[in-house]
Amino acid sequence: KQTGLVTLDSGFVNTAATRSAITYIDGGKGILRYRGYPIEQIAQNSNFLETAWLLIYGELPSAGELEAFDKRIRKHTLLHEDMRRFFDVLPFNAHPMAVLASGVSAMAAYYQDSLNPNDPEQVETATIHLLAKLPVMAAYAHKKSVGQAFLYPDNSLGYVDNFLKLIFGTLAEPYEVDPVVSKALERLLMLHEDHEQNASTSTVRLVGSTEANLFASVSAGISALSGPLHGGANEAVLKMLGEIRASGESVEKFVERVKNKEQGVRLMGFGHRVYKNYDPRATLVKESADEVLAALGVKDDLLDIAKELEHIALNDDYFRERKLYPNVDFYTGVIYKAMGFPTSMFTVLFAVGRLPGWVAHWREMNADPTTKIGRPQQLYTGSPARDFPRR
Ligand code: CMC
16 A cells, blocks of 8 residues: 655565565575475475476475476477577577577567466466476577587476486487486576575566566566576676686685675675575585585585685674675586586576576466556655756
């Protein structure tokens, strides 16, 4: 209700924009639950598509429901041929996040039978199109950047294996998915599936509140995710670690520069608006980092630098007083690198993981009869009324 009283809350630190039944976070205690289930139990027992169903439809699927969901998604992995060519005309050196956002935006042009937010069947089709095609488009964004041919999806494979083959397979040689990589990537994608009203999800909801279609809304979400303070942090962390190594500067010295706020330098992958404790996802990712690197036989001194940074920061008053802990992005990049992904693809992986959350929130917003168009107020700070010069 409009009260006539406008309050300023820059960054929405204290203002709830919606009610939501999808994800619960207690930032003080470091708790994260999807639909009531603790993230640790989900990571241990579920898989990507089952968790996607849980987020989108509210309850765990029966075995039959999950099988039908998986089958329907596999059936829709092919892109329209014109759309495949769309990825060919973008510049090879474009950032894959720009390519991905453009691809999802273009889906509204190619799949016009799925645009009506007031038609539940069309919303369902748009959901399936997105889940089926986002990994394919993410792979094409990569293939374009390395100058390799786009592969067709292999629908005999599961969601993550198909994605890995599209990324790393070539026309020249058969490609065998490494089960260690597949299992670890699936776990990482699951940990990213939702995180309540983060900047990209809030963007998806805001765009959707205008009754814009699901593709337009998700494309806006991908653009919001690309920023280094949000999903782009996983890429920024690896760059930071690489720069520390290349400069020969000690980790202590780097931390001093962060504390002195030298040229706005921040410890990327640290801090969170909601978590004032260890991000529970970061705990799980850190475990995976050690396991995956050992299983792949990779020794990476960037992981050592990351651990040293964490150790120093957690024992330093600057970080303690501000309750800054590692977030989900701190260790993911080291794992993605060990798997063979180039740095520019890290945020794209975040987007593939986050898609079910965006869809779940858009649908929750769209189905809620109390939803109003998102339209923040402002406190005007400009000139008072004045006369335009007569001419
Ligand atoms: N390194 C150094 N100082 C920091 C950091 C950091 N990473 N994060 C916050 N601070 C300081 C900040 O300078 C401020 O200090 P002071 O009170 O002296 O001015 C204080 O901590 C509070 O920071 P804030 O900027 O008001 O906090 P926020 O809630 O607005 O920002 C954040 C949250 C995640 C944007 C921020 O912590 C940050 O920039 N972190 C680095 C980027 C990052 O890792 N982002 C990924 C977030 S998690 C996954 C995702 O959302 O994609």
